[in-house]
Amino acid sequence: MVTEAVTYPTTPTEAAAVKKAGALPYAGGTDLMIHQAENIRNGQCPPMVFLGGVKAFHGITKGNNELRIGPLTTMAELAASAQIPPILSLACNAMGSPALRNIATLGGNICTASPAGDSLPALYTLDAEVKLVSPASVRRMPVHRFITGPGKTALEPDELLAAITIPVPAQELFHYRKVSPRVANAITKVSLAVSLAVDDEIVRDIGIAFGAVGPTVIRCSPIEDVCIGLPLHRLYRDRARLAAMARDSVKPIDDLRSTALYREAVAANLFAEFLETLNHPKP
Ligand SMILES: Cc1cc2nc3c(=O)[nH]c(=O)nc-3n(C[C@H](O)[C@H](O)[C@H](O)COP(=O)(O)OP(=O)(O)OC[C@H]3O[C@@H](n4cnc5c(N)ncnc54)[C@H](O)[C@@H]3O)c2cc1C
Structure with a gap:
């Protein structure tokens, strides 16, 4: 059977609960849809949870000690942002094409965990951390510990990437x-x-x-x-x-x-x- 349902949660814990129940998180879909193409063709695509409705996953905010970037922030938004360190804007602007950058997200790039993921070297040099949420917990770790191998991350089955943080002031x-x-x-x-x-x-x-x-x-x-x-x-x-x-x-x-x-x-x-x-x- 083709995708049973695309669920549309509005809070991080709701979204994490749907993932825990077996749904695949879906942000821009530019990696996910390619990897699921075969399953979709065979009518065996698992349910998906679309993260776009989770307001807390969007936007960039600057605090006293750190910059917080929502995982649903698109590459185009980051490429155009004056709030983030320029190295991250440059890296996001080097990705794909304008059409792709309008839909591909930073969270998706990190969770894909490709060694060629274009946002990653910049995030490593900025000592970025990731915040992970599950229905019952919140934890943080450096991005270099989160990515454990090609296509592999430290995400637990009930966890979602909820934010990316960068210490401020960053290097200049x-x-x-x-x-x-x-x-x-x-x-x-x-x-x-x-x-x-x-x-x-x-x-x-x-x-x-x-x-x-x-x-x-x-x-x-x-x-x-x-x-x-x-x-x-x-x-x-x-x-x-x-x-x-x-x-x-x-x-x-x-x-x-x-x-x-x-x-x-x-x-x-x-x-x-x-x-x-x-x-x-x-x-
Ligand atoms: C034509 C084309 C060109 C490309 N060019 C480049 C390029 O130049 N450089 C580059 O780095 N990449 C490139 N990519 C890969 C891709 O576009 C990026 O990795 C993109 O940032 C993925 O983001 P997304 O929002 O589309 O992720 P999605 O496809 O929605 O998700 C990717 C993975 O992350 C998971 N995920 C997404 N968000 C979360 C979350 N918040 N919590 C937990 N899991 C999550 C999904 O379940 C999935 O496994 C290209 C892809 C295409 C199709």
Whole structure:
């Protein structure tokens, strides 16, 4: 039988209860419908719970200590938002095509847990957390702990992603690059996100994350540790060594989109390209 019902809850706990009863959460549907296509063709699609009616899942709000983004916020809304760190806007704007960005959501991108998910490297560098709700509980965890493998998350069967939070103030300098065969509607071969906080040209904090070069997004903590406390011109001067470290950090595979060798080389080049932007006049 084709989809029994698309349920339309209006609160997070109602929605989580419907999921607990066996329904598939449905946000923009741009990933879900592709994965369910075979089931739909065979008339065996399970019931779905459409999350669009849950008001608390929409919108962006800024508190004193953190920015809160509802999981139903679309990529187009995020790409146009002046409230969020620019690196997340850039990443969301690099996704799919305008039509897709108008319907695809941040929550769907995170729950799909693809290593090529374009919002993820930015979220990793921003130390984003996810808030999960079930009918009986609420818990939070860093996004890098939430995503446990390709297509795998820490979501329990009765849980929904209810919010994404980013500490404020976030870093103030950002760099984002996505490499793909076309500008639109192309899955990432390699991406790099860097978020930096700098005091008087000295790196106070830095987040570096690569997409599509491992089973999950790879955050490069060893390189971050080397960079913290150094002046920007030293990062520029040491760019060959740091780019080699980037190459060693990634764990790509050969697949239909690219080869491991190409991805390793591109990851190192993308990082070197970022370091080139730090070419300051100081000796
Ligand atoms: C043509 C095309 C191009 C694409 N290009 C890109 C691209 O360039 N970059 C990229 O990263 N992705 C791309 N995608 C993939 C997809 O569009 C994104 O991953 C998108 O963000 C998914 O969001 P959605 O709202 O459509 O999720 P949905 O399809 O509705 O859901 C995705 C998954 O998350 C679950 N889910 C959704 N919301 C929640 C929630 N709140 N709690 C718990 N589970 C939830 C669903 O059950 C499902 O398993 C593309 C897809 C298509 C069809």
